Amino acid sequence: MTTPVRTGGDLVTESLTALGATTVFGLPGQHALGLFDAVRRSPLESVGLRVENNAGFAADAHARITGTVTPLLVSTGPGALMTLAALQESAAACVPVLGIGSQVPVAGLGGARRGYLHELADQAAVMRGVVKSARTVRAASQIPSALAAAWADALEAPCGPVWVEIPEDVLLAPAAVPPVRTLSARPRPLPARPETVAAAAEALSGARRPAVLAGGGVVRAGAQAELLALAELLDAPVACTFGGKGAFPWDHPLSLQSWLEDRHTTEFLQDADVLLVAGSGLGELSSNYHTFAPRGRVVQIEADPGKLEANHPALGLHADARAALAALAESVTPRPAGDGRARAAGLLARVRERLDAQDLARERRVLRDVRAALPDDAASFWDMTILGYWAWSAFDPRSGPLHTAQGAGGLGYAFPAALGAAAADRSRPVLAVSGDGGAMYSLAELATARQHDLPVTWLVVDDGGYGILRAYMTDAFGAAAGTELARPDFAALAASFGVPAMHTTLDGLRDDLGAALSSPGPSVVVLRTTLRMFAPTHDPGPATGPRPS
Structure with a gap:
């Protein structure tokens, strides 16, 4: 038996392994065959999905669960372009996904237009509009350094997706570079400047009605303990954005939970004489559709300089949330217990x-x-569907992370994302929640769930169409269009993939969902019902409010 020749593809897998990767997601294509052949011969686990966009969602969730970079491997042209919606979600939610795409041979780079299959005039330029950075490798010796630099980019606050593309002939050619054993990819820290910490601590210490709005940056930074300590020192009530769910204990006496679409919460935050906004840019969803108008002083901690004071004037701390919250907790003057809990x-x-x-x-x-059926420490992933919108405001994540696609708002996120989370930790079940419209985006991944025996239970709430769009259009225009859907029997379809499935009822949901979650491997539970949103707390008009794409 001949020893395989080391190639550029091997340099990719050696580099990823040296950087700490254990699992890759994606699917092959003509120009990427050398890369996937190298993955086959490597220690990396490969989870192959059926659609590139779904592979991107799976990589996104795997990165959220592991807290580090997850590689996404795809082919040139159509394969690369199919990842854009998933990478947009990762960009909006600051998730470190490393996209690695193949390219046409080196001779076709630079817009030469030689007529290669899958050829784009400038593939990296297309990706650059979505990701933090994009690199094109032109020689095998560049691969380790390019991947290490991209890995560090992805992890540096604010985290986000990055892109590296490698031509087909570079992936296939014998590698003269020695095997990669070690690579360094340490992101630069982002502490708050001491003078801004001092000014913020002075403002918070002197506040009479302090409050905190905790965003996704707190969760991504792992700053829950620092936030809890600071809130208790200040006797300051804490609300969590939808992306920041889990940043603060749901049942803590200072918790305002996540009712950001309620006018009472908006008024409460507006009334704070000093409002600390930690890890949020105060975007559309976090500001009750830009109806939030603070009357007091805003102190904002934000790792993304583009989001700092983007929507409201503030004392801005350009910093990682954990570092800044820890510094503030050490600097504030503790306030005596007052009326914060009341x-x-x-x-x-x-x-x-x-x-x-x-x-x-x-x-x-x-x-x-x-909530009763889901184990306290189990992760859940929610699509852009009415029950998902309810979860944004009303679901207590307990000790299990809750993730939605509300960063970019695309459909079809929940099920492939749940598969990625399950691949990161097969020891506990994962829940995915979709409507029937969103479920249609992900049906092919039932094959992935079965092939890899991933412990994901998929709850499909079937109301016969795009239920939230039906409601928006009816409210705005008096009638809905394009929202009613022909759809399959989801349980029968799942069974055809070898995935256990059942129809349930309102009376049986708790027991049926609990039984599915406690069973090994994948499962599907279908609930046929029509749900409504709680009444709007503002007048959004026909063109605002959360909506699937």
Whole structure:
């Protein structure tokens, strides 16, 4: 038996292994065959999905769960372009995905237009509009350095996706470079400047009605303990953005939970004389569709300089959330226990009264039963669907992370993302929640779930169409168009892939979902019902509000 010749593809897998990668996601194509052959001979686990966009969502979730870079391997042209929606989500949610795409042979780079299959005039330029950085390798010796630099880019705050492309002939050619044993890719730290910490600490220490809005940056930085310590020192109530769910304990006496689409929460945050915004750019969803208008002083911690003071004037701390919150906790003057807990309890009581005045028993019951069925430490992934929108505001993640596609808002995220999370940790179940419209984007990945025996339970809430768009259009225009869908029997379709599946009812959801989650391997639970959103708390008009693409 002949020893395989080391190639440029081997340099890729050696580099990824040296950088700490254990799992890659993607699917091959003509120009990427040398790369996938090298993966076959490497220690890397390869999870192959059926659609590149879904592979991107899986890599995104794997990176969220592991807290480090996850590689996504795809081919040239159509394969690369199919990842753009997933990479947009990773960019919006600051997730470190390393996209590695093949390219046409070196002779075809630079817009030569030699007529290669999959050829683009400038593939890297297309990707550059979405990712943090894009590199094109032209020789095998460049591969380790390019991958290490991209890895560091992906991890440097604010985290995000990056792109490296390697021509087919470079991947296939024998590598004269010695085997890669070690690579360094340390991101630069991003501490807050001491003078801004001092100014922020002075403002917070002197506040009479301090409050905190915690965003996804707190979760990504692993700064939950620092946030809790600071909030308790300040006796400051804490609300979490939808992307920041899990940043603060849901049932803590200072917790305002995540009711950001409720006018009472908006008013509460506006009324703070000093509002600390940690790890959020105060974008559309975090500001109740830009209706939030602070009357006091805003102190903003943000790793992305483009988001710092982008929507509201603030004392800006350009810093990683964990470093900044720790520095503030060491610098503030502790406030004596005051009315922070009473103020938080009063707000939540007003939110409950508002919900109680609406006919929402079905929706609240479904969400309550999903919470009861899901183990406390299990991760959940929610598509852009009505139950997912409810989860943004009302779901207690407990000790299990909750993730949605609300960064970019594309459909089809939940199921492939859940597969990526399960590949990161097969010891506990993962829940995916989709509507029937979003589920149609991901049906092919039932084959992936079965092939890799991933412990994902997929709850499909079937209301016969794009339910949230149906509601938006009916409210805005008096009728809906393009929202009603012919769809399969999802349970029968899943069974055809060898995935256990069942139809459930409102009465049976809790037990059926719990049984599916406790069973090994993948499963599908279908609930046929129509859910409604709670009444809007502002007048968004026909063109605003969350919506699937």
